[in-house]
Amino acid sequence: MTRSYRDQDWSSSIAEFTGVNSGYYQDKFADIFEGGRARLRPNWAAAIIGPLWAASRGLFGAFLVAGLVEIALVIGIVFLSTGGLSVDNMARAQSLEKLSEARLVQANDERQKGHEAVANQMQELSKSLAQSATNERAVANDKARAATMLVVSTIAGLLGLRAIFAVTGDWLYSRQYMRWRRDRATPSRRSYQRVMACGLLLVIIYVVALFGAKVPQLASTLAIQSNTSELAGITATALDQFFTSITQSGRSIFDAITGSISALVASVESLLQGLPWICTVLVVVFAAWLLAGSGTAAFTAAGLVYLALFGFWQKSMVTIALLGTAAVLALSIGIPLGILCGKSPRAYRIFRPVLDLMQTMPAFIYLVPIIAFFGIGKTPGVLATIIFGMPPVARLTALGLQQVPLSIREAAVAFGATPWQSLVKVELPLAMPSIMAGINQTILMCLSMVVIASLIGAGGLGEDVLQALQFASVGQGFLVGAAVLICAIILDRLIQGKRSNNQ
Structure with missing residues (x-):
């Protein structure tokens, strides 16, 4: 006798598990369990809100994996779009340009004093520094052009991740449903509390990660000055005194x-x-x-x-x-x-x-x-x-x-x-x-x-x-x-x- 995944028992069980949109998931799960092509059709809610959809459905493993990958991609986009790839070269170029100008000023001063040989050396050094600065700017420009292509590739990767998540979302949810049938302690139904908790977690991780990527505006806002070595020294001294008192007593x-x-x-x-x-x-x-x-x-x-x-x-x-x-x-x-x-x-x-x-x-x-x-x-x-x-x-x-x-x-x-x-x-x-x-x-x-x-x-x-x-x-x-x-x-x-x- 062939099992039917569309009978009343399965439909009521799926309705109890999903809570909302039960008709949609009854058809989806039946097609998935029967080997149909429904597993290739996207879940647009999963495509739009991504990890938060997984969190609302209790798919915490998918939420963590997709959320962390998306955070990495977004941080990469922000880092590349704010010039993070070429910022070091630009800083070196500006520093070399300042040194070149300073050596040129020194050369003029020495020439006015009649020290022609020293002035020529300073002028050659200034030209060398200016050439190094030009080379650094050229490298920075090359990296900036490469960063543009990397930003486009990263955005494509982010969209591709959402597409994969949309296609596999219903299949993952069907696996969750089968676990729920074996163990009713498995998370079920849509929960706004889970969405809020996981959304807050994502926000915190985004903020910390952006700060770690040294976004200038955010870094200046969240900069915290601390002296951990001083705290460690105070704590170590207190522990020394504690152990000494115990040893003596x-x-x-x-x-x-x-x-x-x-x-x-x-x-x-x-x-x-x-x-x-x-x-x-x-x-x-x-x-x-x-x-x-x-x-x-x-x-x-x-x-x-x-x-x-x-x-x-x-x-x-x-x-x-x-x-x-x-x-x-x-x-x-x-x-x-x-x-x-x-x-x-x-x-x-x-x-x-x-x-x-x-x-x-x-x-x-x-x-x-x-x-x-x-x-x-x-x-x-x-x-x-x-x-x-x-x-x-x-x-x-x-x-x-x-x-x-x-x-x-x-x-x-x-x-x-x-x-x-x-x-x-x-x-x-x-x-x-x-x-x-x-x-x-x-x-x-x-x-x-x-x-x-x-x-x-x-x-x-x-x-x-x-x-x-x-x-x-x-x-x-x-x-x-x-x-x-x-x-x-x-x-x-x-x-x-x-x-x-x-x-």
Whole structure:
């Protein structure tokens, strides 16, 4: 049975969608959906008012594209018609003419004083400047003639854009109608509020763009004198005073945090460096064999031997102690935070902007307040790594809990499980793949902070990487990069190995 796009259901639906001129759009849409030639017939309203027609019909994508292109074309027309293409050459020509006249006056003065040789030099210089001015005027005239042709071409382009918009307007509106049938939240009917808002936007953009194109009359009207450097200096001074006051008032708290983290890192370092390297290798290889199999154990053994033979063992242990401490602290904060966000939509709405800020802000930016509060050394390196590495595990933990089917939660409650039992025995096991992915991402992101942490005195392999960058030592940089890569791969395999084998 062939679908009819002209029956009563379609007609009433189109009338509800368009609001006005429903008969026109019923015929247009029917011809378009049936593959007729109506798509080639222009919509004169779209041709006359252009982007504003699209705005009134809720075609905001077409409005933005057509509006911006038209603004660019209009600015080009104004720029070319006001001599913007040749204004620089004309200004140089006028400047050269003034210099030529000044040198000619100087030549006459020198001739009156009896300095004939100097007068001749000044006169030759004046002629040279006059010839340069003539050449600049000739170039300006050529550009002015070319500008006339460009203005005509730009106007033709503007009219062509309107013609294209007129031909495709009804087709775009029919696509909007089909989206509206699937989702009634799609903009429909003609709205004068949309026209006014979009028209105001176009006016503002036109004014700003014309000002940017340096139209003389408009520029003199809208010229604003500002001293942004002075404002930036005042703001920076105020921020310096603010951070100084916080540092002084909270010195005892910052010292306690610094001491606790430094003691924790030092204890881990002493444990890793106190054992003979061969014993550490055996323990890690045995753990890799248990968790990920013989292949990963063989790679782990080869990688650890590489670290020992090339002299990276001690700094590797410093890096692992530093970033391992940061990863443990990040996981200790991130997993409970992810559970809270996964169980409470309100908490997720509160913490989501904070996690976005932590994850998107460049590390060098939040290093500044950390150094102001905690100085340089390993403690600020650990804190910066925590900030950088915590968001993935929090996000993925919340995502894993949110993806637990509601039917399973209801079944657990039906069998008498308490909220704590449901969380620990049902939801967390089901969310464990997502949580493990978050743990993996957090650990690897912490390891990626090795170079940045070395910039503030954290030590480890990052120092060698930084030295290789400073002295352009390609060979040393390659060896240190391989050491960092080996540490990352070993940690990744140890974390994912058991899960990969189970899969």
